[in-house]
Amino acid sequence: MFYNGVQRMIELKNISKTYGKGEKAITAIKEVNITINDGEIFGIIGLSGAGKSTLVRCINFLERPTTGDVIIDGKNLGQLSTKELLEARRNIGMIFQGFNLLEQRTVLKNVCFPLEIAGVKKADAEKRARELLQLVSLAEKEKSYPSQLSGGQKQRVAIARALAANPKYLLCDEATSALDPDTTRSILELMKKINKELGITIVVITHEMSIIDSICDRVAVLDKSVVAEMGDVKTVFANPQSDIAKKLVLPEVKAAAEITEGKKVRIVFNGESSGKPVLAAIILECGAAVNILHADTKDIDGKAYGQLIIQIPFESYDRVKAYLDANSIEYSELN
Amino acid sequence: MKIMSDLLSQLIEKGVLQKGIWETVYLTFVSAFFSYIIGLPIGILLHVTGSDGIKPIPWLNKVLGFIVNIFRSIPFVILMVAMLPVAKFVVGTSLGNKAMIVTLIIAAAPYVARMVESSIKEVDKGVIEAAQSMGTSNFKIIWKVLIPESKPSLIVGAVISLVTILGYSAMAGTIGGGGLGTIAINYGYQRFNNDIIWVCVVLTIIIVQLIQELGMMLAHKTDKRINK
Numbered sequence: 001m002f003y004n005g006v007q008r009m010i011e012l013k014n015i016s017k018t019y020g021k022g023e024k025a026i027t028a029i030k031e032v033n034i035t036i037n038d039g040e041i042f043g044i045i046g047l048s049g050a051g052k053s054t055l056v057r058c059i060n061f062l063e064r065p066t067t068g069d070v071i072i073d074g075k076n077l078g079q080l081s082t083k084e085l086l087e088a089r090r091n092i093g094m095i096f097q098g099f100n101l102l103e104q105r106t107v108l109k110n111v112c113f114p115l116e117i118a119g120v121k122k123a124d125a126e127k128r129a130r131e132l133l134q135l136v137s138l139a140e141k142e143k144s145y146p147s148q149l150s151g152g153q154k155q156r157v158a159i160a161r162a163l164a165a166n167p168k169y170l171l172c173d174e175a176t177s178a179l180d181p182d183t184t185r186s187i188l189e190l191m192k193k194i195n196k197e198l199g200i201t202i203v204v205i206t207h208e209m210s211i212i213d214s215i216c217d218r219v220a221v222l223d224k225s226v227v228a229e230m231g232d233v234k235t236v237f238a239n240p241q242s243d244i245a246k247k248l249v250l251p252e253v254k255a256a257a258e259i260t261e262g263k264k265v266r267i268v269f270n271g272e273s274s275g276k277p278v279l280a281a282i283i284l285e286c287g288a289a290v291n292i293l294h295a296d297t298k299d300i301d302g303k304a305y306g307q308l309i310i311q312i313p314f315e316s317y318d319r320v321k322a323y324l325d326a327n328s329i330e331y332s333e334l335n
Numbered sequence: 336m337k338i339m340s341d342l343l344s345q346l347i348e349k350g351v352l353q354k355g356i357w358e359t360v361y362l363t364f365v366s367a368f369f370s371y372i373i374g375l376p377i378g379i380l381l382h383v384t385g386s387d388g389i390k391p392i393p394w395l396n397k398v399l400g401f402i403v404n405i406f407r408s409i410p411f412v413i414l415m416v417a418m419l420p421v422a423k424f425v426v427g428t429s430l431g432n433k434a435m436i437v438t439l440i441i442a443a444a445p446y447v448a449r450m451v452e453s454s455i456k457e458v459d460k461g462v463i464e465a466a467q468s469m470g471t472s473n474f475k476i477i478w479k480v481l482i483p484e485s486k487p488s489l490i491v492g493a494v495i496s497l498v499t500i501l502g503y504s505a506m507a508g509t510i511g512g513g514g515l516g517t518i519a520i521n522y523g524y525q526r527f528n529n530d531i532i533w534v535c536v537v538l539t540i541i542i543v544q545l546i547q548e549l550g551m552m553l554a555h556k557t558d559k560r561i562n563k
Contacts, residue, residue, distance in 0.1 A: 060468055082472075089470035100465035103560045104483050114469040116479070145559040158465075165469065 008073050008168065010036040010059060010201070015068030017054050028054035030225040031068070038168075041195050041202045043212035043233065045248060046222030055222065056171050056205045060092045061085060072169075090118060093162030093200075097174035099154040101146040107133065107157050108142035114165040125164075132160035136190060152183035159190065163200070170194065170202045176211060188215050189300060209248045213237050213270075214298050214305045221245045237307075238268045238330050249307075250334075262291070262311045264334040265320070269297055269304040278329060279308065286323050288316035309334065340528050351518065356538055358513035362432060362504040366439035367497050373444040377403065378451025379477055389463060389473050406445040411503050414442050419510065435504070435512035443500050450492035454485045487558035494550030498543050505539075515539055 012034045019026045029051040036042045046052045057063040058070060061077045070077045072088065080088060101110050108129050115125035133139045136156040146154055155175060162170055172191065176184040192215050195202050204216055212219050212233055219236050221229040223244035229236060240249045250266070267278065283290050290310050297306030312320050324331050339347075346352045377399060382388050384396040406414070415438040422434035458481055466480045482489070505516025515535040523531035555561070 062464060062467055086470040086472055089468060092468070094465070094468035096461055096465060098459075098461045100459065100461040102462060102480065102484060103459075104486060104558075106559075113466070113479070117466075117469055117471045117475060147560045161469075171468075 008038040008201075010034075010169065010203070011069070011071040012036075012055075012058070013069040013071065015055075015058055015065040015070060017051075017058060017063060018066045027225050029058070029065075029222075032222075032227055034220055034227065034230070036201060036203060038201055039195070039199055040217040041191070041204060041215050043204045043206065043216035043219040044222060045206055045209060045212050045219060046244070047207060047248075050222040051225045052205045052207075052222050053173060056094075056173050056203060059169075059171055059203065060089050060094060090114065090165045091167050092169045092171060093165070093167040094171040094173065095155065095158045095162050095175045097177045099146070099151070099158045099178075101154055101157055101161070103146050105145075106142065107138065107144050107146070107149070110146070110157055111160045111164050113161060118165055128164060129160070132163055133157075135163075135194075136160045150183075151179050152186060155179065155183075155187055156190065159187075159194070163194065163198070168200060170200050172202060172204045174205055174207070177206070177208075184211070185298065185300065191215060192301065207248075209237070210296060210298060210306060214300050221248065234270045237270065239332065262313045263317045264293065264309060264311050265324075266332050266334055267308045267310065267324070268330040268332075269306050269308070270330060271303040271305060272329075275302070276304075278327075279310070281327075282310075282312075282320055282323060286316055286319040288312050288320050290320075340530050342522060342526065342528050343531050343534065346518070346522060346531070351522075352534070352538075355513060355515045355518040355535070356542070358432065358507075358517075359501065359504055359515045359539070360542065362435060362439065362507060362512070362514055363497060363501045366436050366443060366504070367447075367493070367500050369436070369440045370443035370447045370496065370500065371493070373440065374447025375451050377444070377448035379455060379481065381448060381452040382455045382481075383473070383477065387460075389467075389476055403445040403448050406442065407449070411442050412506060412509070414438065415503075415506060415510065418442075430511040432507065432512045432514075434510055435507040438510075439500055439503055442503060443496065446499060447492075447496050450496055451489065454488035454492050455481050457488055458484045487554045487560075490550060490554040490557065494547055494554070497546050497550070501539070501543060501546070 012032055015032050016030050017028045019028060032055060044052050044055060054063055058065045061070065064078075072092070075088060077085060077088060102113065105113070108126065111129035111132055112125045115128060120128070130139065130142065133142055136159055138153060138156050138160070141149065141153065146157070149157065176187050179187060188211065191202055194200050204211065206212060216233045218231065219233050220227050221236065221242060221244055223242070228242040229240070229245045236245055237249055240246045279290065282288055290312055292308070292310055294307070294309040297304055297308065381396065381399055381403070383390050384392040384399070386393070409417070418438045418441050419429040419434060421441065422437035423429040425437050426433040428434055462484060463476060463480060466476050471479070504514055507514050508517030508520050515538055519532045519535035522528060523535065
């Protein structure tokens with residue numbers, strides 16, 4: 001979308017970040033080119049040490065790229081003065097794995113913090129903070145201190161705080177990595193809600209494919225400082241090309257390698273209705289004695305995301321295949 | 336048998352001992368106050384300009400660290416005597432409590448600076464990063480993040496500094512200042528009245544205990560990290 005004649009988006013142009021000099025130099029990211037469009041949820045995935053944390057910090061210049069340009073809504077961050085950069089950052093909220101709340105401030109005062117920095121009057125700041133606490137369903141906790149909250153609640157406060165100054169972008173650095181699966185799911189749902197209702201563009205950094213699969217529209221797979229693969233999550237998830245994407249997407253089914261009787265098939269769920277009993281249908285309608293080798297699915301807002309690896313006896317394989325094709329269920333054969 | 340020596344009863348009657356208590360407290364708190372006025376900004380600068388601070392300035396950090404170390408490595412008795420000309424320049428005299436306060440400040444400010452530096456170091460880097468991500472200037476990070484977040488630890492540091500300064504203040508007698516230390520030396524040690532020495536010791540212990548207990552209570556009360 002265009003605002004005041006400028007297309008709103010994040011452009012990372014050929015950015016590299018190197019720490020140290022000479023022989024001791026360590027390259028964290030190398031010649032990364034990514035364009036993140038207005039309104040999307042963009043995922044950046046990689047194993048630890050791939051450079052994803054550095055990459056996300058380059059977006060708001062917490063880390064200054066050694067070379068390359070970061071352009072946000074047409075503004076090149078590298079050409080801004082310190083003051084302009086501080087102002088530009090207010091347009092980019094950020095949340096972290098460790099929540100990073102101010103421990104000596106109440107929940108309300110934490111959410112007020114970015115408004116205080118921006119010079120908003122106290123009464124107005126508190127009013128806005130209360131609205132945001134409502135949004136993250138923590139209105140009753142405004143007088144609590146962070147130490148009195150659970151991990152999920154802390155992350156909700158952090159999200160409210162990140163949104164207080166009305167940013168157009170939200171960066172999430174492993175925001176759910178310290179949370180249990182239930183809490184993770186509720187935080188992911190909240191992120192989706194923020195994206196949909198407030199139209200905020202979200203960048204998600206994670207090492208878990210299931211998170212990318214659950215909420216992201218597009219994904220960049222980072223491996224050893226470079227982008228190994230990039231595209232729609234559906235495409236990458238269903239049909240990973242690079243070795244690293246395969247490693248992240250396909251679960252290890254080593255034990256299954258010993259079982260040779262039958263075909264192994266991977267079924268991908270990409271937001272189909274979670275009410276559809278796919279597996280039962282295969283068993284009942286095709287009369288196949290299906291064996292589950294791996295299952296990792298999530299229900300987000302009534303839609304199924306994830307994957308299932310099943311083993312089908314050779315004699316019933318054709319029937320199953322026909323069923324999957326007929327119902328346009330995404331699948332692939334594994335060897 | 337008399338419980339107190341004549342001299343001790345005289346000291347109490349004439350209010351010398353009471354004045355000594357007041358002088359010790361006064362020397363300690365006034366010196367501590369000014370030591371913080373100087374030491375707090377230096378301590379903050381030591382951290383902020385350090386290699387993992389929010390604004391690394393290696394040369395400034397080295398120079399400050401070097402000066403602080405020099406003052407901290409000189410034993411107080413020697414530093415006190417050496418700084419008398421400075422005292423004369425600042426308060427117009429190199430004798431008495433006023434001069435003592437000046438030398439106490441010179442000795443304690445570098446100590447305070449290191450205490451402040453170590454307290455501020457405890458602030459979680461992630462919290463500072465979060466503040467930076469919200470477009471907070473370095474000055475506001477110091478004012479709104481580093482100091483408030485390390486407040487309980489700063490109070491604990493202040494308690495330790497106060498007790499150290501109180502210990503230094505006992506040497507005020509050397510340059511004609513007052514306080515319990517002076518009374519213990521002049522009336523106790525030099526005139527062989529052990530009971531006076533012990534009374535001064537006990538009074539000093541009580542003052543230290545009070546500072547310690549009240550300070551720790553305050554630190555605990557301000558700390559919001561503890562579930563109550």
